[in-house]
Amino acid sequence: MTCVGPENPDQARLLRLLRDDGPRSRVELGDAVGLSRTRLVAEVGRLVAQGLVETAGPAASRGGRRSSLLRVAARVRFAGIAVGPAQVDVALTDGELNVLARRREPVDVRLGPEPTLARALELLGKLRAELGVGPLTGVGVALPAPVAFREGAPVSPPALPGWHGYGVRDALAAELGCPVLVDNDANVLALGEQHTGTGRAFDDFLYLKLGTAVGCGLVLGGTLHRGATSGAGAIGHLRLADDGPRCACGENGCLEAYCSDDALVREALAAVGAGRSAALAARSAGTGTLTVADVGKAAVAGDAAAQALIRDAARRLGRVLVGLVNFVNPGIVIIGGAASGVGPTMLAEIRSVVYRRSPPLATGSLPIVLSDLDDSAAMVGAARLISDNVFAAP
Ligand SMILES: [Zn+2]
Incomplete structure (x- = not known):
């Protein structure tokens, strides 16, 4: 096994800095990590010798002699x-x-x-x-x-x-x-x-993942929190009701059984069966099936039944989030994975539940946003x- 890596905490910080912020001059690196010039030169020298860092070209001059930029080496893949x-x-x-x-x-x-x-x-x-x-x-x-x-x-x-x-x-x-x-x-x-999304600016944030399964990633103090047995954030199978819909895990009434893509489709088909949505009925005509994208499109087009079932799922997510944000006090909640067309309706309802039901200390300035990252x-x-x-x- 190829074992390359930093030899001490200073080298680790230098590598992470170059990874996260891109090429930097020695002066910038020294300022950022608070190392003396001599020490910095020595640590960078070790990283270069190990093939982890390389010279990237000349840095913009700060008036002194020209220095060169350093970056994570091209062989790091x-x-x-x-x-x-x-x-x-x-x-x-x-x-x-x-x-x-x-x-x-x-x-x-x-x-x-x-x-x-x-x-x-x-x-x-x-x-x-x-x-x-x-x-x-x-x-x-x-x-x-x-x-x-x-x-x-x-x-x-x-x-x-x-x-x-x-x-x-x-x-x-x-x-x-x-x-x-x-x-x-x-x-x-x-x-x-x-690394690259809205969470970059926050040390404490909660990432809510929607889609085929519902889960949550929690970053606290800049570090992903996994808990004692790496079960932290597994909110998809929190039981909301004993007599709720059947979940993929075999239980009934899990959060996921109300809010996953499959759950939205199940409710949409029920709306069609009950004659509550001409728009969804038209989309399912021929195949008798629907996708979550169909539900999103119907909602965006103004179909009341599609909007209502998304809001209903979002309300349940919102209630769970109220507990989480009050307990953890994140700087932001980022929601990802919602099908196109579903996200905005869901976000509006989640915001409304969280802001209405939380004391101001935890949510007074809490942004709740959709992820802006692509797939x-x-x-x-x-x-x-x-x-x-x-x-x-x-
Ligand atoms: Zn479950």
């Missing part, structure tokens, strides 16, 4: 792998976590971890060949599943039957010969927000996950 409920998505990034190349493919994840991961490795191999990328510095993996972080394995994942307890991290690390970390998708997306957020987040680990002091 991370990869992100995101397994979705029906696809794999892989990308290569540079040391600043910019996506250099990416491939996505539909995959039947129910066939189990081995064929799915083999496909991901194949796609990654193609990307590396195309870009001429040698050994990878590290790989981050997002799974649509609860993940035991220390073991690098999913735990009883409803969306990934047959994956329970499979050592995804160790299997990939053995194949790739580099460090690998695995986490659930809500956490990885929160890291994507932290590469998981790739950036996965790269961030592993780079935080590789760029850490031993």
